[in-house]
Amino acid sequence: MEWKKELSTMKPYKPGRSIEDVKKVYGLKEIVKLASNENPYGCSSDVVEFLTSSTMPFEIYPDGHATILREKLAEKHGVQEEAILFGNGSDEIISIICRALLDNNAHTVMPSPSFPQYAHNAKIEGAAISEIPLVNGQHDLDAHLAAINEQTKIMWICNPNNPTGNLIPHNELISFIHKIPSDILVVLDEAYYEYVTDPAHVDSINLLERFPNIIILRTFSKAYGLASFRIGYAVATPEIIIELNKIRNPFNTNTLAVAVASKALEDDIFIDKCRTLNEEQRKRFNMYACENGLHIYDSQTNFVLIEVPCDADDATESLLTDGYIVRSGNALGTPGHVRITIGTEEQNTGLFKAFDRLLNENR
Ligand SMILES: *Cc1c(COP(=O)(O)O)cnc(C)c1O
Numbered sequence: 001m002e003w004k005k006e007l008s009t010m011k012p013y014k015p016g017r018s019i020e021d022v023k024k025v026y027g028l029k030e031i032v033k034l035a036s037n038e039n040p041y042g043c044s045s046d047v048v049e050f051l052t053s054s055t056m057p058f059e060i061y062p063d064g065h066a067t068i069l070r071e072k073l074a075e076k077h078g079v080q081e082e083a084i085l086f087g088n089g090s091d092e093i094i095s096i097i098c099r100a101l102l103d104n105n106a107h108t109v110m111p112s113p114s115f116p117q118y119a120h121n122a123k124i125e126g127a128a129i130s131e132i133p134l135v136n137g138q139h140d141l142d143a144h145l146a147a148i149n150e151q152t153k154i155m156w157i158c159n160p161n162n163p164t165g166n167l168i169p170h171n172e173l174i175s176f177i178h179k180i181p182s183d184i185l186v187v188l189d190e191a192y193y194e195y196v197t198d199p200a201h202v203d204s205i206n207l208l209e210r211f212p213n214i215i216i217l218r219t220f221s222k223a224y225g226l227a228s229f230r231i232g233y234a235v236a237t238p239e240i241i242i243e244l245n246k247i248r249n250p251f252n253t254n255t256l257a258v259a260v261a262s263k264a265l266e267d268d269i270f271i272d273k274c275r276t277l278n279e280e281q282r283k284r285f286n287m288y289a290c291e292n293g294l295h296i297y298d299s300q301t302n303f304v305l306i307e308v309p310c311d312a313d314d315a316t317e318s319l320l321t322d323g324y325i326v327r328s329g330n331a332l333g334t335p336g337h338v339r340i341t342i343g344t345e346e347q348n349t350g351l352f353k354a355f356d357r358l359l360n361e362n363r
Contacts, residue, residue: 028323034341035325043225044267062255069262082238090219090232095121101153102127109147110156113333118156137164137297141176158189163332163339165299170202186214192301194223224264229257309362322354
């Protein structure tokens with residue numbers, strides 16, 4: 001077969017190690033997975049109760065419009081219902097955006113290292129990509145602007161950035177968007193929005209009126225604790241959403257996902273609690289790094305990127321033998337560091353013990 005030539009240099013997505021796999025290979029009973037930024041507190045108890053008490057017409061196709069969730073989200077964000085697009089995770093929305101705007105005459109600009117799906121999907125469409133190196137974990141916004149050319153269709157911003165966790169100061173973000181030509185789409189991927197505690201941070205949905213060329217991505221996979229259901233959404237002007245909707249598969253979100261996400265949305269207390277607990281635990285990581293003279297990035301998310309005393313793959317392997325799954329920076333473009341999802345108090349205490357051993361072995 002003659003595959004798209006772009007595929008020749010690409011590889012299928014390789015998932016992180018599963019809990020079951022690690023148990024088997026390392027002969028461990030207890031595994032703590034701190035590798036994919038899932039919510040260590042699970043999800044709202046309202047969701048659990050709903051799932052055990054309700055029945056659904058499984059034989060009926062889902063509501064492709066996701067009406068019940070759409071109504072609640074539109075109200076929550078104070079936007080029109082037509083300003084929202086749902087995806088099978090925000091991952092799918094990233095691919096829809098690329099499919100809608102990119103081809104082999106197009107160019108797109110993104111930070112690096114950052115979330116790999118921007119580059120992955122842009123490559124599939126054959127677009128030219130400018131990857132702009134981070135500076136101290138932060139977007140180099142001036143360099144992003146300087147990379148714009150006649151063919152530029154999409155500017156990607158990951159805020160806070162995965163894998164560094166850094167948040168762009170709001171005034172810098174505004175002056176950046178202000179300088180971008182209005183026919184270029186600016187994607188603000190805010191998968192960790194609910195974890196941000198910086199008091200100066202402003203909800204970017206407020207920017208939609210001023211900047212009609214932005215699209216904001218949010219997800220139920222992280223703070224809402226619903227990663228297994230695969231549901232995320234975008235907010236933009238109805239004019240943008242109409243175009244993206246032409247590409248969206250008719251039943252891209254399923255009945256159960258829409259139902260549980262709309263339940264989860266009612267429980268603000270759960271999200272507030274997770275944000276607070278996460279911030280307390282994030283402080284412990286910052287203190288741990290400081291006490292041990294390890295570099296750590298300034299995170300506003302539920303993960304930290306922290307320095308290790310040896311090769312990152314070796315460090316990851318060493319933590320695995322103690323039952324802690326983390327992500328090696330070698331795979332993330334941040335060698336010398338590992339990315340650790342911030343767990344519960346107990347999980348983190350255990351992780352620090354395993355990390356102590358790693359440090360002792362490498363002294
Ligand atoms: C996890 C993550 C996503 C994808 O989330 P899904 O909604 O589960 O597809 C998108 N962007 C960033 C930066 C992420 O970390």
